[in-house]
Amino acid sequence: MLSNHNILSDKKSVRRGQIQLGETTAVIIIVIILLIIGIVFWNNVSSSNIKQIQTQNQELSVIEVANLVSELPELKCYDSDVEKYNCVDWYKLMAMAQAINNTGDKSIFEYYNNYFKNSRITIVKIYPQEGNITLYDVKLNNSVKKLINIPINIRDYVSEDGRMTKETVYGIIVVEGYYK
């Protein structure tokens, strides 16, 4: 009887041990599954965060170019040597556009490429005159564009009775950034 009792208690111990082993294994499996799900989910979140950061950096780059163009000393208007706020001179624009887009000499384009980078800059006259001029264009195709418009005053000159008079035109600077 004593040996039967020992055999029974041994069997019970083995069974108890098996159950405990099963429990531990189940817990480990569940934890591993949760970890895998967490890693996959975190990976997806991180990659969307990276894309968001990339988009923000692209936009900040376009903003930087837009701020730069409106403050270029080469284009600013002056009244008796006093700089006018938020104003560009149309004739200076034409001269600069001609210099940058000169196909014979790329050195000026390359100089401004350091500042304007992957962008296209157009100045548009809206009122009372209309017209536009492309100041700089890197000409990249098949790219996503980020666009910014900045209102600006454009100093133009009109001929009246044989003399040139200044006219202030309302316009916008359009900066488009090319990105893949």
Added chain:
Amino acid sequence: MNRHNQHKPGQRGQIETFGLAFIVVLISIGFFIFVSFKSQQKQETPQKEFTDDKLANDFALSIVDVNVADCPEFTIKDLILDCARDHRITCIDTDSCCGTMNSCVALNKSIGIMLNETFVARNAKFRFYSENLNYEGNELLNFTNLNCNATSRQGRAGEARIPLHPVPTDVILTLNICYQ
């Protein structure tokens, strides 16, 4: 009785293990829901923030010095002063042969053109209005687009002040860009 006591710690252990696993699963689900909710929140991009800010601010300041098509020798600022104070300027209506209009009408027309070309053409929600610039008993300038009004969620605002010296008042031009 011994058998009952021997079962109790085992059962308790199982319950504790399952309880722990349940808490872990609850915390994980809560974390996933939180991260999903956070990633779905729309954040204002730098480009949109900058564009709205610069557009609102620079538009109000830029239009003030612009020459008017119907009165080429005068600027918007001159017409504002005349409409608010002097009432001496008469402009030629360029849209109709031989027609004339007073400074207030010319002002309303010119600003309307600039707003159309800058904001309406780009489907922007805005509200542009004047203060202390009365014409025929009402405020002269009151333009809105896409139901942007005083009760809408207002975004960036730009303002231009024109003093009516020696009259101790300022005419205020305000542009509000509403959230989409």
